[in-house]
Amino acid sequence: xxxxxSILFQIAGIxxxxxxxxxxxxxxxxxxxxxxxxxxxxxxVLLFVINGISDLFQEIKSVFLYRG
Amino acid sequence: MMxxxxxxxxxxASLLVLLIKEQKPTFALFIVIFTSIIIFFIxxxxxxxxxxxxxxxxxxxxxxxxxxxxxxxxIGISYIAEFGAHITRDAGLASVAAKIELxxxxxxxxxxxxxxxxxxxxxxxxxxx
Numbered sequence: 001x002x003x004x005x006s007i008l009f010q011i012a013g014i015x016x017x018x019x020x021x022x023x024x025x026x027x028x029x030x031x032x033x034x035x036x037x038x039x040x041x042x043x044x045v046l047l048f049v050i051n052g053i054s055d056l057f058q059e060i061k062s063v064f065l066y067r068g
Numbered sequence: 069m070m071x072x073x074x075x076x077x078x079x080x081a082s083l084l085v086l087l088i089k090e091q092k093p094t095f096a097l098f099i100v101i102f103t104s105i106i107i108f109f110i111x112x113x114x115x116x117x118x119x120x121x122x123x124x125x126x127x128x129x130x131x132x133x134x135x136x137x138x139x140x141x142x143i144g145i146s147y148i149a150e151f152g153a154h155i156t157r158d159a160g161l162a163s164v165a166a167k168i169e170l171x172x173x174x175x176x177x178x179x180x181x182x183x184x185x186x187x188x189x190x191x192x193x194x195x196x197x
């Protein structure tokens with residue numbers, strides 16, 4: 001299921017792009033839009049990671065804790 | 069040679085974390101979490117093989133099934149507590165990590181209560197009246 005590590009590059013890429021957008025918007029003087037872009041990027045990556053954590057917990061429950 | 073793949077994933081993840089950490093520390097933490105999850109899923113295939121072996125040996129030795137289940141649950145709790153504690157410590161919350169470890173130890177003792185009481189019953193049974 002997680003046999004490929006491409007999602008790592010995806011997260012790193014989103015991080016770099018969001019940082020770039022943040023810098024550009026800040027340079028243009030739009031502080032609030034920069035903040036907003038940061039938060040949106042954060043939420044997108046958070047969705048990935050929450051899916052991963054949920055899968056991890058399910059797997060641990062099914063492998064280690066039979067009755068869980 | 070799965071170990072080469074795991075080591076490569078670790079190296080790539082650390083490079084990405086070093087790259088990202090300057091601008092966005094939160095994304096670096098996300099990368100750390102996801103790396104742990106990926107490595108866990110790779111390792112899990114092999115763990116289930118080992119568990120199958122342990123289960124077949126114990127069924128051949130007529131060991132009560134509850135003991136094996138308790139041991140597996142203890143391993144699971146220790147793994148998940150370690151996972152959470154390390155991620156929390158990476159994020160800089162060392163005190164919360166210590167509390168997670170404390171909770172893990174406590175739950176392990178609670179799970180081991182039936183086994184400990186069984187051992188004590190057996191010892192009392194051996195004692196002459």
